[in-house]
Amino acid sequence: MQTSNTITNFLLAIILLLVVLIGYIVYQLIQSRKAKEIAEKNFYLLEMKVNDLQLETLESKLNPHLFKNILNSIQSHAYQTYFALDKLANVLDYILYESKKKLVTPKEEIEFALNLIEINKIKISPLFELKVKTIIGEDEKLYDQPLLAPLISIDLIENAFKHADIQNADAFISVIFEFKDNHFSLTVSNKISDKKVLKKERSGIGNTTLEQRLKIIYKNQFKLDKFVENDIYIAHLKINLLEYKTQMLTTG
Structure with missing residues (x-):
């Protein structure tokens, strides 16, 4: 039982x-x-x-x-x-x-760029080394003011994903956004192959469209450097937004 x-x-x-x-x-x-x-x-x-x-x-x-x-x-x-x-x-x-819009805030542009990076991550292996860093200074009042040209960060970021040597074991992409002392900075670096280094050097490295926009909008309030060092392509953009705002107020 x-x-x-x-x-x-x-x-x-x-x-x-x-x-x-x-x-x-x-x-x-x-x-x-x-x-x-x-x-x-x-x-x-x-x-x-x-x-x-x-x-x-x-x-x-x-x-x-x-x-x-x-x-x-x-x-x-x-x-x-x-x-x-x-x-x-x-x-x-x-x-x-x-x-x-003619201008957006640095905060809006950085948020857009971070979303763009997330989309580009779909195209690369999860094992690929992608480093993204955002550095925002304390009490930066211009961070939330419309002083930055929209889409200004696209070319440098897209260029890194397009030309990075993703097949190389040492390959990487690094993107650093920084807003300190009223300056907006974007530094993008990536490993590229020898052939791409040669091609970039012959083509002048990068696209002139971004430089043309920067010259028209910011005159002499920006600096854009692009160079290759040890098979690493580095692009650095820095814009003095305080000087730009002062110029806007002066010229009306």
Whole structure:
């Protein structure tokens, strides 16, 4: 009799376990379906924003096809890349709306650039060394004032991801944002191959579009240095926003 009760209890325990397991599986399926629906909806909205972007004329080299490629690459990994979809939405909003402004705050531009970096991370291995650092000084009043040209950080960051020697075991990309003493600074460095070093040297290293924008907007209140050292390409941009603000107030 005792043996029979033991067997009955054992069977009941198994049945209960199966019920719980089935319930868990059903719950996960429902959650997965909801996640898929949300991802598909976000993908559609982002695709519409890309189409809007293609109709806009921007003072930037940022190619709308870049976003289409990213969308295609992350669509098949909707659950794992929901975070990236969110970042992409922020980037598109910034380009479509904030970039129409003559000036944005350093805080807004840095936040945009950080989102752009997160999107570019999709294209590289998780093992790739990517170092991002933000240094903001204390009591920097100009940090929240519209004094920075929108999209000013795109060229240097995109250039690093485009030309980094990602196949090299020693490869890396380093991006440092700094706002101290009323100066905005962006330093981007990355390991490049010997062939790319030669190509960059012949092409003058970098794009002239950024320099042209800087000269028009900031006159002599900025400094842009680009050079190659030990197969490491380094670009450093520094803008004196206090002098620029003073000039704006003086000229009216």
